[in-house]
Amino acid sequence: MRRLRLPFVSDPAGQPIDGRMTIQSSTMGLQFARIESGRQVIDGRELEQGAGLWLLVLLKGQARFSADGVSVDVDRDMIVYGATRHDSRLEVGEDNAILFVRIPAVALGGRLIAPANYKSGTLDGRSGTGRMLVAMLLVLAEEIGDIPAQELRPVELALIELLTSKLLGIAGARSLGGARGARAAHLHRIQQTLETLLWDPDLSIVKAADEVGVSPRYLQRLFAADGRSFSGYLKQRRLERCHADLISPLHAQESISEVAFRWGFSSSAHFSRSFREHFGLSPREHRRSGLANRAQDETEINKLWGEYQEFARGRV
Structure with a gap:
């Protein structure tokens, strides 16, 4: 769960959690994870998660989701969503499987209005766009780990467009009219x-x-009217895409200039100046810090796995 930046995970009975997880990341930084386990509770929030949204679909078993004073039983015709860094609780029963998707803000591109309305909720997956979303996510859950990166690209684009269109309708109905x-x-x-x-x-x-x-x-x-300019929005989106690609393992072998040129910058010097002005560090410094953080995560994950194995052996 550390790799997914999910909050504390526990078994209500205090037993070790046994399960299996398959994770795949996209070029835009989306994380797709199929999680199969016994009873467990994922409760709280993880401040280390970057800004963005997450989705959850129940594949089998039973689950109950609680947030903002609302508690619902999750079914297969429902998509649960929420903002990262926001308190929520998921309780799953024995022999369950879920698909968890984390979408960073950089992939959303500021296309959602009234972001405060996206703290948590559910989407109806029985008709229209919701049905298409559920169908896509269920197929993705079956294929996760076996989809080549180049084939995952159109999937993530379609997912983001369907989701933002659905959420835009919800937020528009709640907060904007006329x-x-x-x-x-x-x-x-x-x-x-x-x-x-x-x-x-x-x-x-x-x-x-x-x-x-x-x-x-x-x-x-x-x-x-949205408080921006066309040129400012275009530059910001290009910088955000470069920011994500520079620390993506899928682009680790590309030079900084190659990343910049792919997203529409025609000058390496101009890109470097703009990147530092926007993010407060150079593209090279950002890439190095991303690699260091990933190595630290791997070390911590290996340490936690070793501690779990010792704990499990002690209970035998």
Whole structure:
């Protein structure tokens, strides 16, 4: 569970937890984990989790989810979601299996409005977008660990777009209405398109407006109403994508310049200056710190595994 940055895990009866876990990470930093175990409780919050969202689907067995004063029995036609670093509790019964997905904020790209509304909740998976999401996650749970990275890429993109569209509708219904809600929904759809164009170093507001079928002036007003500019949003998204790739093991063999050029930067020097201004350290320093943190995690995981084996032997 340390690898997933999940909070304290325990068996209600105080027994060692026996189970199996398969984890796969995507190029955008999403984590997919199939977890099979006996009775256990995952309770609290883990502050080391980066900002973002998580999803949970019950594959077999029984589970109960509690957060924000609400407690529900989880079924296979339901997606449980929540914000990272937020208190919640999951109780699972014997012989259970769940799929856990963690989506970092960098992958969401600021496309969700009213983020405070996403602390925790459930999505109906019996119809519409919810049904498509559940179907995708159930298939993914069967194939996890065997999907090549290049084939996982379209899966993560589809997952993010379906999820943000679903959550946008929930947040819009709760917090935004009328013309403001319509503008936010339109901006969300435009940002979805922009995500596929970040690689283009010649992307301008004129070119982007033509791509999405609006005037440059209207596109500029949409971003201004959201408190941003088109160029500022584009630069931020490119920097965030580079930030994620620089510490991803899938891109460990690529040079810093290769990562920068892939996300639309045409100058290494300009990229390095912009990266330091935005994140407070150089791309090289960020990559080194990411490698160090990963090595520390591996050491801690190995230590915890050794302690568990000693504990289990002592109970035999």
